[in-house]
Amino acid sequence: MNRETDPRSRRKNEHVRHALEQASQTAFSDFDNVHFVHQSIPSVNMEDVDLSTRFGPFALPRPLYINAMTGGSEWTREINGKLAEVAQATGVPMAVGSMHAALKHPELSDSFTIVRTRYPDGIIFANVGADISLDGAKRAVDMLRADALQIHINAPQELIMPEGDRNFKSWRGNIENIVRHVDVPVIIKEVGFGMSRETLQTLKDIGVQYADVSGKGGTNFASIENLRRENKDMAYLSSWGLSTAISLLEAQPFGGDMHILASGGIKTPLDAMKCLALGAKAVGMSRLMLEQVEHHGVEAAIDHVEQFHHQMRKISILIDAKDIEEITSRPLVLSPEVISWQRQRALDK
Numbered sequence: 001m002n003r004e005t006d007p008r009s010r011r012k013n014e015h016v017r018h019a020l021e022q023a024s025q026t027a028f029s030d031f032d033n034v035h036f037v038h039q040s041i042p043s044v045n046m047e048d049v050d051l052s053t054r055f056g057p058f059a060l061p062r063p064l065y066i067n068a069m070t071g072g073s074e075w076t077r078e079i080n081g082k083l084a085e086v087a088q089a090t091g092v093p094m095a096v097g098s099m100h101a102a103l104k105h106p107e108l109s110d111s112f113t114i115v116r117t118r119y120p121d122g123i124i125f126a127n128v129g130a131d132i133s134l135d136g137a138k139r140a141v142d143m144l145r146a147d148a149l150q151i152h153i154n155a156p157q158e159l160i161m162p163e164g165d166r167n168f169k170s171w172r173g174n175i176e177n178i179v180r181h182v183d184v185p186v187i188i189k190e191v192g193f194g195m196s197r198e199t200l201q202t203l204k205d206i207g208v209q210y211a212d213v214s215g216k217g218g219t220n221f222a223s224i225e226n227l228r229r230e231n232k233d234m235a236y237l238s239s240w241g242l243s244t245a246i247s248l249l250e251a252q253p254f255g256g257d258m259h260i261l262a263s264g265g266i267k268t269p270l271d272a273m274k275c276l277a278l279g280a281k282a283v284g285m286s287r288l289m290l291e292q293v294e295h296h297g298v299e300a301a302i303d304h305v306e307q308f309h310h311q312m313r314k315i316s317i318l319i320d321a322k323d324i325e326e327i328t329s330r331p332l333v334l335s336p337e338v339i340s341w342q343r344q345r346a347l348d349k
């Protein structure tokens with residue numbers, strides 16, 4: 001099969017194109033509803049600040065990762081190659097996009113394996129959908145010699161997508177089976193709609209230990225899929241979902257038993273710091289990294305990641321915290337809208 005004639009390859013290119021176009025729009029950010037409390041007399045120096053983090057078997061010198069996006073077409077092979085160069089230079093973990101296209105058409109697999117080639121010793125996450133078979137999940141991990149497997153859950157996207165899935169009943173059992181039988185950590189991730197307490201409870205009940213809440217506020221797949229509909233008649237769902245900040249509040253009861261990761265709408269080092277303060281072990285960025293490599297190039301993207309981390313350390317000083325444990329214990333002030341959500345949902349922070 002020619003790479004670009006596979007419907008999944010075409011769809012992937014459309015997603016990338018729309019996501020890059022969305023980047024210029026100002027999106028709503030709930031991070032502006034979460035405030036740190038400034039401390040005027042810090043007790044730490046820049047060199048004391050250590051934002052290294054740990055979740056499961058992963059010890060990361062910096063709490064950032066490049067989240068799932070691409071692969072499955074010629075264009076996205078190039079993008080994956082560039083992202084892998086950024087990951088290699090900065091040492092951050094990197095996820096690839098959904099690998100179903102390559103599982104079905106092995107000739108597309110080099111659009112994913114290029115990441116392992118360019119990041120030979122790095123932490124790489126494979127990525128599949130919740131309808132994948134156990135065999136497919138294992139093959140995806142093997143294809144990349146992946147260190148973890150992401151399973152994306154994306155019901156709104158499927159439902160708005162004209163050719164999307166309409167069957168969801170099997171997801172729970174399928175995820176449970178994969179978590180039990182795959183021998184790398186399995187991270188269940190949203191794709192920009194966030195996760196509720198109920199979702200996280202379900203995940204916990206079926207043995208999931210890693211969740212990336214990937215909330216609303218950045219890449220918006222409700223809008224992207226609506227643009228791909230002939231009548232564009234589902235625009236009213238464009239604000240569906242839970243923001244990343246709200247999702248992290250919903251996740252508060254699970255921090256002890258599960259490793260909670262954050263992504264979705266991370267635009268600044270301050271956003272990322274707020275995620276850490278709300279309990280995330282690491283912070284993922286998709287669109288920001290896509291924009292960097294596509295609009296500015298690999299060198300600029302590497303510099304961006306370095307600066308991003310450096311500035312997170314500066315912000316740490318402003319709240320007088322030297323590490324993630326201290327960041328998590330610093331006070332946060334929430335806007336009335338967030339407090340209202342918190343009260344109605346009986347959440348604590």
Ligand SMILES: Cc1cc2nc3c(=O)[nH]c(=O)nc-3n(C[C@H](O)[C@H](O)[C@H](O)COP(=O)(O)O)c2cc1C
Nearest residue numbers: 019068069097098152191214218219264265286287
């Ligand atoms: C172009 C593009 C393609 C994506 N494809 C996938 C995918 O294949 N699998 C997945 O789990 N998430 C995918 N995502 C979702 C991201 O991993 C992430 O959850 C979401 O974009 C929110 O993060 P952001 O606001 O930093 O972009 C994609 C995102 C973008 C921008």
